[in-house]
Amino acid sequence: MKMDEKQISEIVKNVLSKMSGESGANAESKRYKGVFDTMSEALEAVNKAYKQYRSYSIEQREKIISKIRELILAEAEQLAKLGVSETGMGRVSDKIIKHQLVARKTPGTEDLSPSVMTGDNGLTLIEMAPYGVIGSITPSTNPSETVLCNSIGMLAGGNAVVFNPHPHACETANYAVDLVNRAIEAAGGPENLVVSVYKPTMDTSNEMMKSPIVRMLVATGGPGVVRTLLSSGKKAIGAGAGNPPVIVDETADIRKAAKDIVAGASFDNNLPCIAEKECFAIDSIADELIAGMQEAGAYLIKDAQIDALVKLCLVEKEGKYSINKKWVGKDASKFLKELGIKSDARLIICETEASHPFVQVEMMMPILAVVRVPNIDDAIEKAVAAEHGNRHSAHIHSKNIDTLTRFAREVETTIFVKNAPSYAGIGAGGEGYTTFTIAGPTGEGLTAAHSFTRQRRCVMVDGLHIV
Numbered sequence: 091m092k093m094d095e096k097q098i099s100e101i102v103k104n105v106l107s108k109m110s111g112e113s114g115a116n117a118e119s120k121r122y123k124g125v126f127d128t129m130s131e132a133l134e135a136v137n138k139a140y141k142q143y144r145s146y147s148i149e150q151r152e153k154i155i156s157k158i159r160e161l162i163l164a165e166a167e168q169l170a171k172l173g174v175s176e177t178g179m180g181r182v183s184d185k186i187i188k189h190q191l192v193a194r195k196t197p198g199t200e201d202l203s204p205s206v207m208t209g210d211n212g213l214t215l216i217e218m219a220p221y222g223v224i225g226s227i228t229p230s231t232n233p234s235e236t237v238l239c240n241s242i243g244m245l246a247g248g249n250a251v252v253f254n255p256h257p258h259a260c261e262t263a264n265y266a267v268d269l270v271n272r273a274i275e276a277a278g279g280p281e282n283l284v285v286s287v288y289k290p291t292m293d294t295s296n297e298m299m300k301s302p303i304v305r306m307l308v309a310t311g312g313p314g315v316v317r318t319l320l321s322s323g324k325k326a327i328g329a330g331a332g333n334p335p336v337i338v339d340e341t342a343d344i345r346k347a348a349k350d351i352v353a354g355a356s357f358d359n360n361l362p363c364i365a366e367k368e369c370f371a372i373d374s375i376a377d378e379l380i381a382g383m384q385e386a387g388a389y390l391i392k393d394a395q396i397d398a399l400v401k402l403c404l405v406e407k408e409g410k411y412s413i414n415k416k417w418v419g420k421d422a423s424k425f426l427k428e429l430g431i432k433s434d435a436r437l438i439i440c441e442t443e444a445s446h447p448f449v450q451v452e453m454m455m456p457i458l459a460v461v462r463v464p465n466i467d468d469a470i471e472k473a474v475a476a477e478h479g480n481r482h483s484a485h486i487h488s489k490n491i492d493t494l495t496r497f498a499r500e501v502e503t504t505i506f507v508k509n510a511p512s513y514a515g516i517g518a519g520g521e522g523y524t525t526f527t528i529a530g531p532t533g534e535g536l537t538a539a540h541s542f543t544r545q546r547r548c549v550m551v552d553g554l555h556i557v
C-alpha cells in the first residue's frame with residue numbers, strides 16, 4: 091500500500107478527531123486488517139488464528155517473515171512519516187533507518203536452536219515451543235518499529251500476537267499491524283494472526299492482560315507499564331526505561347568520540363532508550379570534546395539559556411523534576427527558537443553539574459549535558475548513579491582496557507557500547523542482531539524469537555542413541 095502526503099495527513103486528521111472524543115467506529119478512520127473495535131473481538135479472532143498457525147511448518151513461518159521484511163522495506167518512508175506526523179516526535183530520515191534495521195536485522199526462525207542430550211539411556215530432545223497468544227504493549231517513541239520487530243520475533247517463535255499500542259501512537263502502530271497482516275495474507279497465512287484495537291485504553295490493556303487466551307505478556311515502555319505487567323501473575327517480559335550515560339576519558343580519540351556522541355544522542359531526536367543521555371568528560375579533554383561536538387553539529391548553550399531550557403522542558407514539583415511531554419522528541423531547532431536562537435543544529439549541549447536534572451532525568455530530547463570530572467573514578471561513580479540501576483545501556487570512549495572493563499562491570503547494563511555511537515548496540519554499525527524490546531528488568535536482554543518460546547523436553551529411553 092503506497093501512501094502520499096495527502097493520505098498521511100488524512101490519517102492524522104482521523105487520529106485527532108478520535109482523540110477529541112469520536113469513537114473508532116464513528117470516526118471516518120481507515121479500516122485496517124487485524125484491527126478491531128473491541129478487545130474482545132480482537133482476542134476471539136487471534137485465538138482462532140493461533141489454532142490454525144499451530145499446524146504451520148517452520149518453512150511457512152519463514153515465508154511469512156520474508157514477506158513482512160519485504161513490505162517494511164517498501165513502506166519504510168510511509169511508516170516513518172506517519173510516526174512523526176501522528177506523535178510529533180522524532181525525525182523522518184532516522185525513523186526510515188530504524189525501519190530498515192528492523193527489516194534486515196531482526197532474527198527469524200534461525201534464532202530457534204533446539205538442543206539434544208544423548209547417552210547410555212537414549213536420547214533427550216529440547217525444543218523451543220510457542221507460548222501461544224502473546225499480549226504486547228508498545229511505546230509512543232518507536233510505535234511501528236516495536237510492532238514490526240515484536241511481530242517478526244513472536245511469529246518466528248510460532249506465536250500469535252495481540253497488541254495494545256500507546257494511545258498517542260495507535261494509528262502508526264495499527265498501520266504496522268495492517269502491514270503485517272497484508273504480508274501474512276500474501277504468504278498464504280491465516281487472517282488476524284496479529285491483532286490490535288482502534289482505540290487502545292487502560293481498559294483494553296486490562297482486558298488483554300486478564301484474558302485466559304493470552305499466555306505471555308511483553309511490556310515495552312516506561313516503569314509504570316513494566317511494573318503493571320510484572321504483577322499480572324503471568325509470564326512477562328519487561329523492557330523498561332533507561333538513562334544511558336557516556337564517559338569520555340583522556341585516552342580516547344576525542345574528535346571521533348565527539349562525532350559519535352552527537353550522532354547517537356541526536357538520532358531520532360534522542361527518543362531511543364539506548365541513546366546517550368548525559369556525558370561525563372575528564373577535565374583535561376573536556377574543552378576539546380565540546381569543541382569537537384560543536385564541529386559535529388551540536389549547539390552549545392550557557393548560563394541563563396540553560397535555566398530557560400529547564401523551565402521549558404521540565405516540570406518541577408517539590409524539588410523533583412519530570413519531563414514536559416510536549417517537548418519529547420522535538421527537533422533541537424525548536425528548543426533553540428524558544429531561546430531566540432536560529433540554528434538547524436541536531437543537538438543542544440551544555441555544561442552542568444552531575445546533580446542537574448538534565449543529567450538525572452530521562453528526557454528523550456536532543457539535549458545533552460556534559461559534566462566535567464577530575465578523573466575516571468569520579469566519572470564511573472557519577473555515571474553509575476545517573477543510570478539509576480536501570481541496567482539498560484551505558485557507553486564509553488576510551489582506549490584503556492582496564493577502564494573499559496571496570497565501567498562495564500560496575501554499571502551492569504544490558505547494552506554497553508565502546509568507542510561507537512549508542513545505536514551500534516542494536517546492530518546499526520555494530521555486530522549483532524537488532525531489537526526494539528530490550529529486556530533489562532526481566533533479564534532476557536535483547537529479545538528475539540528465542541525469548542518468546544518455552545522449552546519442552548522429549549525423552550526417548552533406550553532408543554535413537556546410535557553409538
Ligand code: NAD
Nearest residue numbers: 229230255256311312314315318329330331332363527528
Ligand atoms: P509509556 O510508559 O508512557 O508507555 C508505554 C506503553 O505502556 C503505552 O502503550 C502505554 O499506554 C502503556 N502504559 C503506560 N502505563 C501503563 C500502566 N500503568 N498499565 C498498563 N499500560 C501502561 O512509554 P512511552 O513514553 O511511550 O515510551 C518511552 C519510555 O519507554 C521510556 O522510558 C523508554 O526508555 C522506554 N522504552 C524502553 C524500551 C526498551 O526496549 N527497554 C524501548 C522503547 C522505549
